[in-house]
Amino acid sequence: MNKLFLLLAVTVIAAGQTPSAFPGSKPDKTLTKKLYELTKDFKGEFGIYVRHLKTGKTVEINADTLFPTASMVKVPIMTGIMDKIKKGELRYDSTLVFRDSLIYPGEDVVGTLKDSGKISLSKVVLMMITTSDNTASLWCQKMAGTGTRINQIMEENGFKVTRVNSRTPGREAMRSLYGWGVTSPREMAELVVRIREGKMISPWASERMYRNLARIYWDGEALSEIPPYVHAASKQGAVDESRSEVVLVNAPGGDYVFCVITKNQKDTSWVNENEGYMLLRNVSRTLWQYFEPKSRWKSMPESMKYH
Numbered sequence: 001m002n003k004l005f006l007l008l009a010v011t012v013i014a015a016g017q018t019p020s021a022f023p024g025s026k027p028d029k030t031l032t033k034k035l036y037e038l039t040k041d042f043k044g045e046f047g048i049y050v051r052h053l054k055t056g057k058t059v060e061i062n063a064d065t066l067f068p069t070a071s072m073v074k075v076p077i078m079t080g081i082m083d084k085i086k087k088g089e090l091r092y093d094s095t096l097v098f099r100d101s102l103i104y105p106g107e108d109v110v111g112t113l114k115d116s117g118k119i120s121l122s123k124v125v126l127m128m129i130t131t132s133d134n135t136a137s138l139w140c141q142k143m144a145g146t147g148t149r150i151n152q153i154m155e156e157n158g159f160k161v162t163r164v165n166s167r168t169p170g171r172e173a174m175r176s177l178y179g180w181g182v183t184s185p186r187e188m189a190e191l192v193v194r195i196r197e198g199k200m201i202s203p204w205a206s207e208r209m210y211r212n213l214a215r216i217y218w219d220g221e222a223l224s225e226i227p228p229y230v231h232a233a234s235k236q237g238a239v240d241e242s243r244s245e246v247v248l249v250n251a252p253g254g255d256y257v258f259c260v261i262t263k264n265q266k267d268t269s270w271v272n273e274n275e276g277y278m279l280l281r282n283v284s285r286t287l288w289q290y291f292e293p294k295s296r297w298k299s300m301p302e303s304m305k306y307h
Contacts, residue, residue: 021158022190028057031290035059038282043275044241044265048283049185052291053193054254063186066161066178067261070237071132072188072244073164073181075195076154078212080144081125082205083153090143092208094121104134111135129212129235138167147171157200162187179239188246189259192233196248196255213248220304221277222247222260222284227297237261240268243276247284249291256291258283272304 028050035048039061047062084090098113105111110124110133121143127133128140144150147168154162162183165175174182191200192213198206213233216223222245226232231250238244244261260283267275281304288295 022186023051023056023058025060026056026058028052028059031057031287032059032061034286034290035061035283038286039279042262042279043267044262046260046262046279047185048258048260049189050256050258050287051189051193052254052256059258060186064161064184066182066184067244067263068178068237068239068242069162069181069183069188070179070239070242070244071134071137072183072235072237072246072261074128074132074137074140075188075191075209075213075235075246076150076162076164076181077137077141077144078125078129078209079153079191079200079205080150081121081140082201082209083149084144086202086205090121092122092125095119096121096124096139102135102139104138106134108133108135110139126212126215130215131217132236141167153201157194159187159191162191183261185259185261188244188261189248189257192235192246192248193257196233196257220272221245221280222258224299224303225281225285226288227295238276241265243274243280245280245284249288251288251292253292256287258287 039046047065047067048059049063050059081090085092095118098117098119100115103111109131110127113119124136124139128136141147141164147164147166151163163171164181165171165178166180194200195206195209200206210233213235214231216234218236221236223232223234226249232247234245234247236245242263242265246259248255248257260280262276262279265276
């Protein structure tokens with residue numbers, strides 16, 4: 001299928017679509033203006049979705065546009081593992097045997113295991129989320145029933161566009177456009193909300209997933225602009241032309257969730273000052289200061305220096 005035709009087709013499907021499975025819009029005009037000001041000079045495409053869970057106020061900037069998930073796809077993959085556990089097909093405390101054929105080239109910790117080495121499923125899932133270990137993630141994707149089953153779970157729970165593309169029959173064209181996975185800022189944010197509320201797979205599975213999402217190693221972007229003593233659950237993603245992060249902050253004034261995703265970035269560098277990374281930090285800082293106006297906490301310059 002022609003890539004341009006496919007892109008137009010999926011854009012039409014997503015455009016103007018607010019999935020009925022999610023809360024309706026309650027635009028916060030003041031906050032929306034602040035975030036537009038942050039993005040006015042951004043060189044590339046971006047989407048932002050924000051919802052304050054207590055007040056219901058939202059910001060929706062290209063919130064239903066399709067974007068690459070990059071490593072945020074590991075959240076849907078984790079739900080696939082929990083689905084298998086709920087069905088009794090996997091045990092969270094089971095011991096797995098690693099094989100060299102599972103290695104995905106990179107700096108993964110799981111990929112350093114020796115052939116026939118043993119590791120618990122719980123550690124593999126944790127490494128997938130915490131350090132974004134790709135070897136662990138592809139292993140989990142396979143154990144979860146591949147992208148085919150994970151995508152069914154997303155569909156069954158009202159997520160219309162969030163899908164795994166890689167190693168999933170019938171998703172080859174979408175993979176050529178979006179890579180490993182595809183989502184929208186609204187759907188990725190609301191997936192984390194669903195987990196927070198104990199409504200994804202099962203109450204226990206949701207609690208376990210939320211704990212994993214609160215143990216993130218990659219805390220140099222959006223998380224760096226939230227006080228370290230404030231609980232937050234998150235997942236990050238990054239490829240050359242796209243940087244993304246979804247965060248649910250358990251703030252004193254009430255929980256809020258946000259997701260920022262970029263694509264077609266002009267800045268493809270891998271430095272802390274990358275324009276996409278800076279956008280993630282700036283949005284996160286603005287939201288914290290807006291929702292917690294009495295807070296005097298500020299991130300330290302050394303935080304970015306040593307990240």
